[in-house]
Amino acid sequence: MDAVLRAMVIYFFLLLVFRVAGRRILSEVTTFDFVLLLIVAEATQQGLLGDDFSITNAFLVIITLIGIDIALAGLKQRWKWFEKWIEGVPTLIVENGRPLKDSMNRARIDEQDILMAARKLHGLERMGQIKYAVLERGGAITIIPMHDSGSIA
């Protein structure tokens, strides 16, 4: 029971903390985000295993974590509102070549991030070539380029 409880508490704690921290941290954009995730993994390990290094403890913790994941996946599929709360919703950040400043500020994204995604995904050069840019649930930015009739600017 101790293994099950520890695993459950830590899973939900991490879920809560990362939801609150915002989406950008999960998309590992900078070196620091990546380092942060590494350190969090290290700090989590001690809490999960405690002073019990038996194989059985490791198995129970892993089975509990996977079990919660499976259960949450099932619940997300069943109830839309649940999925919205756990996963978040996508956000439009560029519309027809114009950045939506309010959403961008709230989401802590600047034009540089959007342009980088545009270069990476479609080899685009300018903001005017972006029809829509969306901040997806997991923190990635996706781009719909303007169609061949050209750009606005």
Added chain:
Amino acid sequence: MIHRIGDLEIEEDLDAQRHHWIAERVGWTLIALVIVAAVLGLFGPGLLNRVSVANADARLRLEYSHFGRYRAPTTLRLHLGPNATSGAKVWVWVDRNFIEGVEMQNITPPPDSAELGADRVTYVFRISDASRPAAITFYLEPERVGALSGRIGLESKPPLHFEQFFYP
């Protein structure tokens, strides 16, 4: 074998896929059962894991865990009822088979001395008032995997038998 579905060349095998999905659901049920069993205490600490064994007149009672895990801390607590013993000292012996299967981390309160016997180790504790209940706690870590049985008792009185099982 690559099939064609419409314009798509794909190695789909619906029969195998159906079997996989069934296997997945069986797996989920097993996972749920394991978690419930763990909460109940089948694999170590849990709701039903702590048990007691007492002697006929209930003056001696041992509280222990049914299941433990390899090298994970567990405790034995020996409860002495009122007048379980007399005098200023109490001799508690534990059989050698059990002692050799575990690593004794700590005994609270610490015994005055320990005496070796052929098949047992006897700890001598000072007791201030034998007419009041008292308890001795043994903190240990199992060194073996599998079943381990032990006997614990006072002086030359009949011992309490207990069985534990340690997971790897």
